[in-house]
Amino acid sequence: MKLSVKVEYACRVLAQLAKHYGSPELAHIEKLAGKEAVPANYLVQILSDLRNGGLIMSRRGKQGGYALARSPEMISLYEIVSLVDGDLLEFSSNTDGESGQRVSSIWKEVRDDLEAKTRSYTLDMFLSKGADDMYYI
Amino acid sequence: MKLSVKVEYACRVLAQLAKHYGSPELAHIEKLAGKEAVPANYLVQILSDLRNGGLIMSRRGKQGGYALARSPEMISLYEIVSLVDGDLLEFSSNTDGESGQRVSSIWKEVRDDLEAKTRSYTLDMFLSKGADDMYYI
DNA sequence: TTTTATTTTAGGTTTACAACCTAAGATAGG
DNA sequence: CCTATCTTAGGTTGTAAACCTAAAATAAAA
Numbered sequence: 495m496k497l498s499v500k501v502e503y504a505c506r507v508l509a510q511l512a513k514h515y516g517s518p519e520l521a522h523i524e525k526l527a528g529k530e531a532v533p534a535n536y537l538v539q540i541l542s543d544l545r546n547g548g549l550i551m552s553r554r555g556k557q558g559g560y561a562l563a564r565s566p567e568m569i570s571l572y573e574i575v576s577l578v579d580g581d582l583l584e585f586s587s588n589t590d591g592e593s594g595q596r597v598s599s600i601w602k603e604v605r606d607d608l609e610a611k612t613r614s615y616t617l618d619m620f621l622s623k624g625a626d627d628m629y630y631i
Numbered sequence: 632m633k634l635s636v637k638v639e640y641a642c643r644v645l646a647q648l649a650k651h652y653g654s655p656e657l658a659h660i661e662k663l664a665g666k667e668a669v670p671a672n673y674l675v676q677i678l679s680d681l682r683n684g685g686l687i688m689s690r691r692g693k694q695g696g697y698a699l700a701r702s703p704e705m706i707s708l709y710e711i712v713s714l715v716d717g718d719l720l721e722f723s724s725n726t727d728g729e730s731g732q733r734v735s736s737i738w739k740e741v742r743d744d745l746e747a748k749t750r751s752y753t754l755d756m757f758l759s760k761g762a763d764d765m766y767y768i
Numbered sequence: 769t770t771t772t773a774t775t776t777t778a779g780g781t782t783t784a785c786a787a788c789c790t791a792a793g794a795t796a797g798g
Numbered sequence: 799c800c801t802a803t804c805t806t807a808g809g810t811t812g813t814a815a816a817c818c819t820a821a822a823a824t825a826a827a828a
């Protein structure tokens with residue numbers, strides 16, 4: 495069971511935007527792509543998803559770019575995954591077979607747990623901070 | 632983020648085998664496929680995975696078939712998923728980009744949580760029991 | 769010892785989706 | 799008007815999911 499690289503890219507780029515949250519300048523794609531090592535051509539689509547989902551806002555034209563639509567503490571990991579990868583741990587709604595019902599309900603519990611966990615992480619936690627920074631920046 | 636139907640099939644069929652755990656007769660593919668509504672041709676591969684992983688045992692020839700290799704309480708959901716779908720919440724090991732490290736470590740925490748949760752479910756919990764049975768059997 | 773019921777193995781098929789790329793349009797600042 | 803950005807609407811390529819096919823191996827039964 496793989497996590498898509500699309501979600502990883504989204505997390506990285508959002509973390510980057512979180513770093514500059516509050517700044518008046520907008521970040522543009524090339525810079526974001528460079529800093530977070532994401533293919534620019536692919537990033538276009540990801541940013542589009544995030545924008546349609548209301549996590550970020552954009553402005554076109556010269557001086558255009560992207561910024562978070564809300565403060566980092568108000569953006570959860572759950573929202574990011576849902577937008578970019580669809581529902582968490584989605585499974586076929588069919589409950590065929592003698593054990594279909596039971597298996598489904600158990601996976602539903604697992605999914606609920608995962609949802610709670612991902613809701614507990616917000617973008618502000620993605621900023622590397624304190625001692626760690628000293629070594630890498 | 633989807634859960635594969637392969638895992639669902641595996642869970643259902645293992646639940647079915649758990650029902651008959653301890654019985655001297657082995658279950659054969661056609662019967663398992665029928666009872667749990669799994670395509671028989673696909674089930675062949677799933678059972679092969681489960682066998683290679685040591686969750687079930689098999690015997691060929693007439694009177695041949697499949698049975699659990701251990702008692703249901705000793706088989707966890709985590710083992711099932713790992714065998715059939717590979718590592719839980721696996722993500723690309725690369726930590727590129729300014730935020731790569733941080734994003735990876737957060738997802739690792741989420742994954743650990745999911746692993747613990749799935750380890751807490753064992754096959755005996757997949758048997759529908761008590762009042763529920765009254766209505767369906 | 770032949771027949772028959774099963775697993776085992778080694779492929780093949782088809783469809784969808786992930787992870788990209790391309791290029792022309794829309795918009796806004798200088 | 800020109801230029802830097804986003805926007806949109808496609809295309810490509812490779813891989814994997816969810817199946818199917820058929821022959822070979824095995825072991826019980828007749």
